[in-house]
Amino acid sequence: MTLFSPIEMAPRDPILGLNEAFNADTRADKVNLGVGVYYDENGKVPLLRAVQTAEEARVAEHAARAYLPMEGLAPYDQAVQTLLFGTDSPLLQSGKLITAQALGGTGALKLGADFLYRLLDKRLVAISDPSWENHRALFEAAGFEVVNYPYYNPTTHGVDLEGMLQGIEALPEGSVVLLHACCHNPTGADLSFADWTRVIDVVQRRKHVPFLDIAYQGFGDNLQDDAIAVRLFAESGLPMFIASSFSKSFSLYGERVGALTLVTESKVESAMVMSQLKRVIRTNYSNPPTHGAKVVAKVLTDPALYELWEEELAEMRDRIRLMRQALVEKLKAAGVTSDVEFIQHQRGMFSYSGLTQLQVATLAEDFGIYAVGSGRICVAALNHGNIDHVANAMAQVLLTT
Numbered sequence: 001m002t003l004f005s006p007i008e009m010a011p012r013d014p015i016l017g018l019n020e021a022f023n024a025d026t027r028a029d030k031v032n033l034g035v036g037v038y039y040d041e042n043g044k045v046p047l048l049r050a051v052q053t054a055e056e057a058r059v060a061e062h063a064a065r066a067y068l069p070m071e072g073l074a075p076y077d078q079a080v081q082t083l084l085f086g087t088d089s090p091l092l093q094s095g096k097l098i099t100a101q102a103l104g105g106t107g108a109l110k111l112g113a114d115f116l117y118r119l120l121d122k123r124l125v126a127i128s129d130p131s132w133e134n135h136r137a138l139f140e141a142a143g144f145e146v147v148n149y150p151y152y153n154p155t156t157h158g159v160d161l162e163g164m165l166q167g168i169e170a171l172p173e174g175s176v177v178l179l180h181a182c183c184h185n186p187t188g189a190d191l192s193f194a195d196w197t198r199v200i201d202v203v204q205r206r207k208h209v210p211f212l213d214i215a216y217q218g219f220g221d222n223l224q225d226d227a228i229a230v231r232l233f234a235e236s237g238l239p240m241f242i243a244s245s246f247s248k249s250f251s252l253y254g255e256r257v258g259a260l261t262l263v264t265e266s267k268v269e270s271a272m273v274m275s276q277l278k279r280v281i282r283t284n285y286s287n288p289p290t291h292g293a294k295v296v297a298k299v300l301t302d303p304a305l306y307e308l309w310e311e312e313l314a315e316m317r318d319r320i321r322l323m324r325q326a327l328v329e330k331l332k333a334a335g336v337t338s339d340v341e342f343i344q345h346q347r348g349m350f351s352y353s354g355l356t357q358l359q360v361a362t363l364a365e366d367f368g369i370y371a372v373g374s375g376r377i378c379v380a381a382l383n384h385g386n387i388d389h390v391a392n393a394m395a396q397v398l399l400t401t
């Protein structure tokens with residue numbers, strides 16, 4: 001018996017397994033729709049011009065590499081708050097906001113989970129059914145019991161609002177409720193302004209703890225409208241947690257740039273909460289890395305670079321929309337008569353296509369087109385070079401299975 005001999009192989013990550021199968025496929029026209037990143041028209045992860053400019057300026061500075069404070073770079077944390085709440089928000093000057101730079105959106109969720117674990121007696125978190133697959137695993141790993149609230153209605157391809165409200169209502173008082181602020185992953189189905197007010201009402205009445213995950217700000221309508229859930233919750237005066245990420249909106253996946261923001265009830269409370277949050281940070285990774293935060297802070301605080309970034313974000317958003325529209329048109333042209341219009345109305349990078357597990361397997365086997373078993377496809381992986389192949393294959397599968 002050796003130290004490691006009792007260890008068994010962990011279950012394979014379904015998405016990584018899919019990538020392996022895709023890489024092993026030798027067909028020239030293979031397409032990977034299982035990815036969770038934005039690809040440009042050339043099928044590449046883009047380097048944004050705003051990012052490149054900010055990076056060049058940073059290299060030219062030849063700056064020394066001291067440690068950042070535990071909570072990260074101050075101008076970055078402030079810029080995160082402005083982006084989330086809007087330049088005119090009274091919260092910005094209230095002392096009620098605290099932000100800690102985090103290792104991507106995932107790192108922000110983990111910081112929040114670890115913090116809540118220490119704070120709460122009842123460690124129950126409710127996530128949407130379905131949700132980003134790491135939500136459950138991450139909160140379970142942090143010591144929480146994880147349950148689902150209803151979210152998706154496969155018949156309407158939209159949100160099951162009544163089910164969601166009832167599910168949140170039925171949770172024990174004081175539960176943590178994790179909500180996708182926009183561009184729901186994996187379904188692409190979002191709540192409207194009016195829907196959010198109803199959700200906030202239930203969360204408030206049941207004294208739940210709202211935890212908003214905003215990983216796709218700017219991929220729905222625009223930066224301001226996509227933050228509506230954050231801003232409505234803020235207006236309600238509830239204390240809340242927000243995990244935000246620049247992985248997608250800055251195409252900075254590997255730099256791990258995210259943030260955890262908390263809304264407290266007073267300046268005094270903020271100081272105490274921050275001191276405890278710092279303990280979580282200190283005992284996890286001590287302090288965050290510099291590069292990504294410097295680049296993002298530069299872009300967010302330089303008016304010309306900000307404008308350029310907004311344009312580039314709009315380019316990404318518009319290209320995805322174009323691909324949604326093209327996919328629907330091409331599916332119809334290929335003879336699909338069932339309802340596929342919903343693909344056009346879903347928001348963000350993903351579409352819950354309605355493909356069954358069997359249809360997904362057939363797409364991979366017969367056509368070299370890889371999607372997640374749930375039927376989630378990444379619309380941002382489509383381009384003019386592969387969309388005909390994808391649409392024709394999907395049509396064939398939809399018409400024959």
Ligand code: PLP
Pocket residue numbers: 036103104105106107132180185213215245246247248253257258
């Ligand atoms: N939250 C959701 C809903 C996501 O889809 C993702 C990434 O796919 C994340 C959080 C994590 O993002 P990051 O790569 O910044 O850790």
